[in-house]
Amino acid sequence: MESKKRLAKGKIVKEGERYFVLVDQVKHELPLNVIPEKNIKLLVGKDVEVEYSNPIVHITGVFGTGAVRPPRIICYIPVPDFNPLVIDAIAQYERIQLVANQLLEEKVITKEIHAKLLGKTVQ
Amino acid sequence: MQNSLEKLSNRALPRSFVLELTRSCNHACMYCYTAWGAQDLNYDAGNQKELTTEEVFTIVSRLQDECPVQTIALSGGEPLLRRDLPEILTFIRGRGIDPMIITNGMLLTPEKVEQTLVGGNYEVTLLSTNPEIHDRLAGCPGAWEAAIDGMVNIRRGGGNLAVAFIATKLNYQDLHHTVELAIALGAYALMYNRLNLGKYNLRFAPILLPSPEMVQENLDTLEEMADKYKLPISISVVCEPCVIDTQRYQHIHFGYCPLAGGDSYFTIDPRGNIRVCNHSPVILGNMLQESFTGIYYNHPYLQKFRQTMPEECNDCKPEWKEVCGGGCKAAAEQCFGNLDHVDPFVTISKGTEKNIPLN
Numbered sequence: 498m499e500s501k502k503r504l505a506k507g508k509i510v511k512e513g514e515r516y517f518v519l520v521d522q523v524k525h526e527l528p529l530n531v532i533p534e535k536n537i538k539l540l541v542g543k544d545v546e547v548e549y550s551n552p553i554v555h556i557t558g559v560f561g562t563g564a565v566r567p568p569r570i571i572c573y574i575p576v577p578d579f580n581p582l583v584i585d586a587i588a589q590y591e592r593i594q595l596v597a598n599q600l601l602e603e604k605v606i607t608k609e610i611h612a613k614l615l616g617k618t619v620q
Numbered sequence: 621m622q623n624s625l626e627k628l629s630n631r632a633l634p635r636s637f638v639l640e641l642t643r644s645c646n647h648a649c650m651y652c653y654t655a656w657g658a659q660d661l662n663y664d665a666g667n668q669k670e671l672t673t674e675e676v677f678t679i680v681s682r683l684q685d686e687c688p689v690q691t692i693a694l695s696g697g698e699p700l701l702r703r704d705l706p707e708i709l710t711f712i713r714g715r716g717i718d719p720m721i722i723t724n725g726m727l728l729t730p731e732k733v734e735q736t737l738v739g740g741n742y743e744v745t746l747l748s749t750n751p752e753i754h755d756r757l758a759g760c761p762g763a764w765e766a767a768i769d770g771m772v773n774i775r776r777g778g779g780n781l782a783v784a785f786i787a788t789k790l791n792y793q794d795l796h797h798t799v800e801l802a803i804a805l806g807a808y809a810l811m812y813n814r815l816n817l818g819k820y821n822l823r824f825a826p827i828l829l830p831s832p833e834m835v836q837e838n839l840d841t842l843e844e845m846a847d848k849y850k851l852p853i854s855i856s857v858v859c860e861p862c863v864i865d866t867q868r869y870q871h872i873h874f875g876y877c878p879l880a881g882g883d884s885y886f887t888i889d890p891r892g893n894i895r896v897c898n899h900s901p902v903i904l905g906n907m908l909q910e911s912f913t914g915i916y917y918n919h920p921y922l923q924k925f926r927q928t929m930p931e932e933c934n935d936c937k938p939e940w941k942e943v944c945g946g947g948c949k950a951a952a953e954q955c956f957g958n959l960d961h962v963d964p965f966v967t968i969s970k971g972t973e974k975n976i977p978l979n
Contacts, residue, residue: 533778535734589806592849597804605749605797613772614804 507547509540520547528590529616632882633916635690637683638898640889641708642670642697647724648759650824651786651815653954654697655889655901658819661954663901670890673704677711679888679907684715686912693743693885695722695898700732709739722784726763728770733777742774743782743811749797753790768805775806784811787838788828795838799845812842812872813857816899817964818954822976825968832863832969839869846871860947861940863969877945880922886912896925899950925949930962932972 507520509527516537517524527537597614600606606614643656655663671679683689692712699705700723712719721736725744736742744767747754751764758764774781783802785795795812802810814835815821815828830838839859846853847870854873859866866874878884880896887898892908894915895901904922905915916922930946946952947963955964956975967973 529776534730534776535737535778593804593806596800600749600797600800600804603797606801610768613768616772616776 505547507545509537509543509545511541516541518545518547631917633687633913634882634884634886635688636693636883636885637687637689637691638693638695638885638887639676639679640695640697640887640898641676641699641702641705642890643668644701645697645724646701646726646760647698647763650757650759650828651788651821653816653818653821653899653951655818655895655899655954657821658954661819661901664889664891664893664903667891671892673707675892675908676704676708679892680712680715680717682907683912684717689715689717691718691720693720693722694739697890698724698727700727700736706735706738709736713738713740720782723770724758724763725767725770726760727766728773730773730777733770733773733779737777737779739779741780741782743784744771744774745784745786746771746798746802746805747786748791748794749801750791750794753794757786757788757790771805771807781805781807782809782811783807784813787812787814787830787835789830789834790828792830792834792838796841796845799842799849799851803849803851807851809852809854810842812838812853812855814838814859814965816857816948817951818899819901822955822964825964825976829965829968835859835864839864839866839872843869843871858944858947858963860944860963860966862936862944863966876943877947877949879926879945880916881926886916896922897950899948899954901950901954924959928959930960932962932967 505520507518510517510519510524516527516529516534518527529537594615597606597611601608601611640654643654655661680689680692683692694705694708696702699721702708705721709719709721718741719739720741720743721739722743723745725742725746728742728744745758746767747757748764754764754767755761771781771783783805785791785798785802787795791798799810814830817825817829821828842853845851852873853871854875856875858876859874861867877897880886885897887895887900888907889895889903892906893903894905894907894910894912895903902921904919928946928949929941930952933941933944933946936944947966949959949963951963951965952961953959955961961967964973964976968976
């Protein structure tokens with residue numbers, strides 16, 4: 498299926514330890530386990546262009562619009578033929594999630610360590 | 621004679637080196653095998669001064685001038701205790717060489733990861749999923765938790781993580797879960813080593829040294845996990861084929877002593893002294909005063925190191941002898957003071973060791 502792309506204006510915001518891209522008052526969380534935090538930090542407070550892959554409103558990319566463009570940052574991948582590096586990152590994260598969940602179920606690790614592995618804060 | 625000299629001068633030069641940046645360490649590992657760990661080895665005892673940043677740069681440049689250097693592993697002690705580590709990493713990377721930081725991970729805060737990310741590659745030791753076992757082996761309370769945080773920070777920072785597991789009697793049963801934890805931490809590769817004996821850790825041999833059966837059990841586990849998770853697993857401390865069956869594994873890369881040849885990782889200590897590997901206690905010269913190739917091609921010790929075959933190996937199968945070379949010669953040298961003895965793991969495993977008290 499050919500994906501239709503559209504662009505929107507957005508802004509990167511940080512709330513606590515989490516990062517979001519804000520588009521038309523809607524916040525989309527940026528997954529820290531896919532994008533290195535240092536890359537996102539560079540864009541906090543800045544206006545960015547957000548690329549949607551298709552009408553299902555999945556964000557596929559965020560990149561700066563300043564005079565000097567920072568490197569493109571991919572934050573979510575809904576299409577199978579997208580950047581293979583990011584697909585690898587997603588696959589790795591899924592594997593991490595799977596194995597971390599197993600370790601938690603088997604009581605090998607605590608909830609706190611499990612949360613650390615998945616980049617979450619414990620509730 | 622003429623032929624052997626020609627053969628020697630044509631020997632390929634090493635591509636990998638270990639740079640021990642400092643003797644300082646925030647751990648007191650029971651399994652530590654550094655040459656300076658044992659006081660009775662008296663290793664360069666009169667000279668404790670460490671290389672300056674400029675001297676490190678000089679040595680890296682000289683090595684690169686003389687050899688086709690591809691990788692330099694930065695170890696110690698604990699290399700993160702060197703404040704100039706970011707500068708050193710930047711210099712090495714700037715010369716087109718791939719650096720690897722070998723660390724216990726304890727000091728890898730998000731800031732430290734950011735400062736060292738120019739290196740990009742980290743090898744962190746993870747000894748168990750049980751904090752108590754890890755901390756006991758590392759000789760440092762809180763080491764496990766700090767190492768876990770460090771590895772999480774590496775992944776968040778975008779660095780490459782390889783995990784090292786040192787198998788002892790205390791932790792070998794936890795290998796399966798430890799490998800899974802390494803995967804959950806984002807490790808792209810695993811290094812497995814059985815405890816390698818040295819003058820310092822010899823005192824702990826009775827409680828730490830795994831039997832061949834324990835190592836074999838671990839290798840079975842690793843074979844299954846390497847296949848299941850497509851995880852590259854390598855072993856650098858020799859698994860001698862006379863005590864461990866290495867033939868039945870398809871997914872594990874076994875390393876053997878490269879006998880001071882092109883695949884060796886010659887080691888430069890915190891003072892610039894050069895040794896044949898990071899386990900060896902024998903100083904061959906100093907990189908601030910001598911050329912590497914001069915040592916590599918002409919040092920009489922290296923010729924002996926390459927040629928000596930321990931007496932215990934006389935009756936061994938020729939095909940095993942060729943790959944194994946008598947096991948870890950440096951371990952024998954540390955424990956017995958010469959190269960004529962086989963790796964003590966072999967004699968202890970076979971129950972023929974007479975010189976090491978094991979009770």
